[in-house]
Amino acid sequence: MTIHPLGLLNSLTTPFSVDIGDKHTSKYDFRTLAGKEIFSMVGVTSQLPRGDVNRRLFSAESERAIDYPKWANYVAQELAKNTPVNIDLKSYITANDSIAVEVTLTYTEAVSDSNYLTLAVLEDGMEDVQEKNEGGTTIYVEDYEHEHVLRAVITDYYGDLLKAELVRGRVFKKLYLYKRDEKWVKQNLSILALVNSNTTKKDVIHSVSVKIK
Numbered sequence: 001m002t003i004h005p006l007g008l009l010n011s012l013t014t015p016f017s018v019d020i021g022d023k024h025t026s027k028y029d030f031r032t033l034a035g036k037e038i039f040s041m042v043g044v045t046s047q048l049p050r051g052d053v054n055r056r057l058f059s060a061e062s063e064r065a066i067d068y069p070k071w072a073n074y075v076a077q078e079l080a081k082n083t084p085v086n087i088d089l090k091s092y093i094t095a096n097d098s099i100a101v102e103v104t105l106t107y108t109e110a111v112s113d114s115n116y117l118t119l120a121v122l123e124d125g126m127e128d129v130q131e132k133n134e135g136g137t138t139i140y141v142e143d144y145e146h147e148h149v150l151r152a153v154i155t156d157y158y159g160d161l162l163k164a165e166l167v168r169g170r171v172f173k174k175l176y177l178y179k180r181d182e183k184w185v186k187q188n189l190s191i192l193a194l195v196n197s198n199t200t201k202k203d204v205i206h207s208v209s210v211k212i213k
Contacts, residue, residue: 001120001192002148005039006031012048016129024129024140034120034153041158042202054078054204055196064202083206084109084166091191092213093180099212101154101176101191111166114198115205116159119176121152122209125188151189154178159196186212 004013015026042064044050050065053074057064066074088104101119130144154176162172180186194207 001122001150002030002146003035003038003150004030004032005036005044006033008036008039009044009046009048016131024142027128028126028146030146030149032150032152034157035150037157038150038153054207055202056204084111085115085195085206087193087195087206087208089191089193089208089210090213091210093186094177097180097182099154099178099180099189099191101178101193103172103174103176103193105162105170105172105174105195107166107168107170109168111205113166113201115162115166116196116198117155117162117172117174118157118159118192118194118196119154120150120192120194121154121178121184122148122190122192123151123184123188124148124190125185148190151181151184152178154191158199159194162195 013031015029016022016024018025042052042055044065049068051068051071052064052066053071055064056078058074084107086106086108088106090102092100094100099121103117103119105117124147126146126149127143128146130141130146132139132141164170164172189212190209191212192207192209194204197203197205
């Protein structure tokens, strides 16, 4: 999920505009308030690009947000782990142009921590100008294709609390409806579902994404 926070790190996230002295003008404004809240939650306060892998604080790191060169190694570590919850996810556009999300969570083992479900709307395939450092020189790619851009969070930005004892065999079935912004291109939209631990740990224990039909 690619996040552009609204009202945070403005010098790095404000869209380009010739009106403020830039050489280019952006087509889109990718920033969201939910993005700002997520950044604050995981501790991204300076320097971009930064990322976190399953929101985990790894033993070799001092913070959850880590530099790009380290991502691949940590992703491989996380993919090798088992998850205590399975996520079945479906999403489609309704007759009144809302996004419907059907999610089923099935616990395969007991979990002692509280868990939360987060649902986010992502959009792919948006071409816009992008600043890039190449060999120490700043260049601008005018047709850069932006992928997995956070457009909205359907649940609370931290997630909706799963209000039951998380024992083996526990099943949650939920239906969400969210009005689609008419500027979002239907065929480029997807839903990301993730289950994360309590407010202290924050770790994501499983995630799934599907295209919206």
